[in-house]
Amino acid sequence: MTEDHAPCIPVTKPRFSATFDPGTISEIQRAAATGIYDIRGGGAKRKVPNFDDLLFLGASVSRYPLEGYRERCGTEVTLGTRFAKNPIQLKTPVTIAGMSFGSLSANAKEALGRGATIMGTSTTTGDGGMTPEERGHSQTLIYQYLPSRYGMNLADLRRADAIEIVVGQGAKPGGGGMLLGQKITARVAQMRNLPEGIDQRSACRHPDWTGPDDLEIKILELRELTGWEKPIYVKIGASRPYYDVALAVKAGADVVVLDGMQGGTAATQDVFIEHVGIPLLAAIRPAVQSLQDMGMHRKVQLIVSGGIRSGADVAKALALGADAVAIGTAALIALGDNAPELEAEYNRLGTTAGAYDDWHEGRDPAGITTQDPTLSARLDPVKAGRRLANYLAVLTLEAQTIARACGKSHVHNLEPEDLVALTMEAAAMAQVPLAGTNWIPGRNI
């Protein structure tokens, strides 16, 4: 046979396994080379059912809409009306989630305060205590009460506008934290009463209370310490929201903060971020049901977080029964995190703009998740605060736009009835009908 007559055999294209995909393979290789799990910042990166699987119906003949730019659609929210003498009044239902000084630079904390204050919303301290920068620039500041109690002191407790007892975080329900030595500068160390440069463990349990009965007494103490003035929030990572919300309310919480598995973190094991906890979409209805079963819906306010990106997400969270939302990752992006202008620097760190998540390493070229003075100085807190305010304004306007389209004069009037789901999973989790049907999985059977 001559060459000309050789049969044409097609070449098999290299084919990647769906099970052993390139990401999985590189993780196995990394694990084999280092013997240590991967730690990173950010939230779950895998796809989980989320708000994109929900749609608003909008008004037509059977409902009528409100006029955009003309008819009022309220966005204000009051939090902590149950026991506190001074509830929190916000102009928008979008708050800034707790992110520690230590994980974030002082300039970033200041920028968060500035942006939130321009828009009339609150910001929150984090594991590591309250800095003068954030207190000074935040009109409404929520002071986190965490297991580590780093920097916890009476004067700051009394300077705060509300107190948030952190039981858990969506990125790691049941987990503590670790701030690696690179980020423990003299100032961070001093605020935490620890030596400079060593890794710092944040405990996963509170040191002086364990179960819900103790929590009730802890809340009493915090109220007694602050003259029953300040709302007490209890923050939980979404895992068993029905029972956790019930117990937080029984313990006396004014506000429950519910953080879904997509929620960001400063530094946690990837395996924890991706495999523990449930998505926010799946957590809101059981939480609201729990409040309703106790006759406490709208009496104890519910703030939800974990992957909130747009005004549509805000509107969907409110329609499912939340009173407000909190944002972490999106706020950092608004400040300048993962900006494309820094592409060359991200490349030097072995990543690319949009994928940078080594927030625990302290080498953030945007000057946000770092304690390096040179890098931190790159973030102008006034300009970054302005960007955050702009972004918060857009979230608010978008939520209002949707609410008006659904005929609501306040964003809180949005309701599950305004929603349908695109997938069966989302329909089951959000307990709204699959689009075009009246079928809610688990109901009308």
Added chain:
Amino acid sequence: MSAVHKTTEDAVIFDLAAEELRSLNAALQALGGKTNRTAWTIVNPRGAHAIAVGVTAPVAITIEGHAGYYCAGMNDGAFVTINGNAGTGLAENMMSGTVHVKGDASQSAGATAHGGLLIIDGNAAARCGISMKGVDIVVKGNAGHMSAFMAQSGNLVICGDAGEALGDSLYEARLFVKGAVKSLGADCEGKEMTAEDKEILSALLQKAGCHETPEEFTRYGSARTLYHFHVDNAGAY
């Protein structure tokens, strides 16, 4: 305030059986540094929680009976004496001042406290001095398991025995134990008693009214092997 009986110019008796906890704490928290009402006696505490929390004036407060959880929590300058036992979280997160319980203290006594002196005449239950951040604690009796867990700084003196896992994951706090230690926690080790240690210990023993001498104690501290996460230490966690 009907239940506040002024007995003399500076002494006040407050009856918790007749008046609310809220009015007690409000009255104590309102005291300024220059108040002349410097001696408070609280009668009928009946195990109430959060008694005398967050007091910032250097006044003397005596509780005649047992106190519940978080007694003298976040104390910042007051001298609190409990003629009885105290519940969980005695003097938790104390900033400064002195808290002295004549009986026993339940778990997490002195948890996360930043400063001041906590004296426990009786025994302390589990987790005494957990996450302590600068406080001095003297336990005249025994201390329970996991005492000084993740203790960051300050001094814990135990005149009796210590339970299991003493000083687990310890940072820079100094521990002094006279009696037996059931077991040491991860990264906690016996250390040589330096001259500085002796000075600190003898001053604390004196302040707490103990007759022991520093020579009778063993000093424990952090081996500092867990200060930087390393995979070879994974077995210790």
